[in-house]
Amino acid sequence: GAVVSQHPSRVICKSGTSVKIECRSLDFQATTMFWYRQFPKQSLMLMATSNEGSKATYEQGVEKDKFLINHASLTLSTLTVTSAHPEDSSFYICSARLGARAEAFFGQGTRLTVV
Amino acid sequence: TQLLEQSPQFLSIQEGENLTVYCNSSSVFSSLQWYRQEPGEGPVLLVTVVTGGEVKKLKRLTFQFGDARKDSSLHITAAQPGDTGLYLCAGSMDTGRRALTFGSGTRLQVQP
Numbered sequence: 001g002a003v004v005s006q007h008p009s010r011v012i013c014k015s016g017t018s019v020k021i022e023c024r025s026l027d028f029q030a031t032t033m034f035w036y037r038q039f040p041k042q043s044l045m046l047m048a049t050s051n052e053g054s055k056a057t058y059e060q061g062v063e064k065d066k067f068l069i070n071h072a073s074l075t076l077s078t079l080t081v082t083s084a085h086p087e088d089s090s091f092y093i094c095s096a097r098l099g100a101r102a103e104a105f106f107g108q109g110t111r112l113t114v115v
Numbered sequence: 116t117q118l119l120e121q122s123p124q125f126l127s128i129q130e131g132e133n134l135t136v137y138c139n140s141s142s143v144f145s146s147l148q149w150y151r152q153e154p155g156e157g158p159v160l161l162v163t164v165v166t167g168g169e170v171k172k173l174k175r176l177t178f179q180f181g182d183a184r185k186d187s188s189l190h191i192t193a194a195q196p197g198d199t200g201l202y203l204c205a206g207s208m209d210t211g212r213r214a215l216t217f218g219s220g221t222r223l224q225v226q227p
Contacts, residue, residue, distance in 0.1 A: 106159070
């Protein structure tokens, strides 16, 4: 299957600082990528759809100024958590769908801990 | 309200037992995927089903898509400790929405 690489896998930051998470499609071009948040023992919650060359589409209840998404190339999308607070601590996962195919491939996830 | 409901939410069984996980919805999906996720990692695709009534087998795992494409099941035969993980179903709809709709998840624990 296609490979999606996410970096970093773990990050600890202080309250008030910003953290950037990268998501790369390694062997295919992804005009659209997706960012999810996952709480312990729960399913994935879609935060936003990242569109190459245009603004991201955010799900209801997700603050776009808090979670900045940039999709500047066909292989890279970034999620920046701005002015992070302890409640932003979570597992963040990106994914991309392979063209017109239905399957989505996921990055390894990023465990963010805000102290 | 979860668009895709999975049951059971949690299952703890002994090695060698059989089990079935269900994924149900009132909506029609053009395709449905099953993923397995281990702690601290991203979900890994197991299978995609597209046609109503379709059955796919992956070693000891059998996946079925309902005739009306509203539900799916995952059956594991002779479960092993390596099957432990979070199982997620996810559906694709013909609404132009590109993001998958995820089920609520089933956490499986297989005791040796």
